[in-house]
Amino acid sequence: MKNAWIHGFLRAGLLNSVVKGKPYFVENSGLSPILTVEETVRIACRLIKTRFLLVNILDNGKIKYRGRNIIPPFDTPEKLNVLRDKATLMVNYVHAEIPALGDLCFLLGQELDKIVTANGYLGSNGSTALGLHPDDHDVILWQQHGKKLWEVRNPDDTQTVLKITMLPGSLFYIPERFPHVGETPPGEESLHLTFAAISRADAIRQLSALMKKVMAKKKPSQNGV
Numbered sequence: 001m002k003n004a005w006i007h008g009f010l011r012a013g014l015l016n017s018v019v020k021g022k023p024y025f026v027e028n029s030g031l032s033p034i035l036t037v038e039e040t041v042r043i044a045c046r047l048i049k050t051r052f053l054l055v056n057i058l059d060n061g062k063i064k065y066r067g068r069n070i071i072p073p074f075d076t077p078e079k080l081n082v083l084r085d086k087a088t089l090m091v092n093y094v095h096a097e098i099p100a101l102g103d104l105c106f107l108l109g110q111e112l113d114k115i116v117t118a119n120g121y122l123g124s125n126g127s128t129a130l131g132l133h134p135d136d137h138d139v140i141l142w143q144q145h146g147k148k149l150w151e152v153r154n155p156d157d158t159q160t161v162l163k164i165t166m167l168p169g170s171l172f173y174i175p176e177r178f179p180h181v182g183e184t185p186p187g188e189e190s191l192h193l194t195f196a197a198i199s200r201a202d203a204i205r206q207l208s209a210l211m212k213k214v215m216a217k218k219k220p221s222q223n224g225v
């Protein structure tokens, strides 16, 4: 069964563009946001106490505060005031914390025949979060709150191919390999979701590499201890 959000993505023509492999921007999809700033902060505070590896504060590709070390004791939303200082709070796998978002990822995965996960980015005051970078998988962005400026470049000659402004309800598809950078304008706040769409083969490869790493760490020492 398809939910209202999936219908919105389909109506916006976004999932078709993923097949074509070209950047595609929908200024106003008409979709109501699924996530608020307050809920993002609440989730981040909760995860820092449990699965802290999923939370980072970063800017321009550099991690300013990592997981458990985010301004200890990082246990109240007030402590997130650090975000006012040109930074972006990144909450990985936020779909696992919100059932409706988990359902949407599952349904998007069915439409695209890929594994889909979602990360939340709460940015402030001129922060560029990850800086200019390509991804090795397709991404779909969905603006939830505030404004964010994006530039996408051609993967072959690095020339700018698109500059857009995302507002709540905007959707943006960026194919794998296309370098991109997003900036929260100075003095403003922005919240968006990034859906990562990974092929099943790549997901299996990544999982297998991770398992090898974990098993290598668990290898018994020579004396059998």
Ligand SMILES: [Fe+2]
Binding pocket: 130, 133, 134, 135, 139, 180
């Ligand atoms: Fe990216």
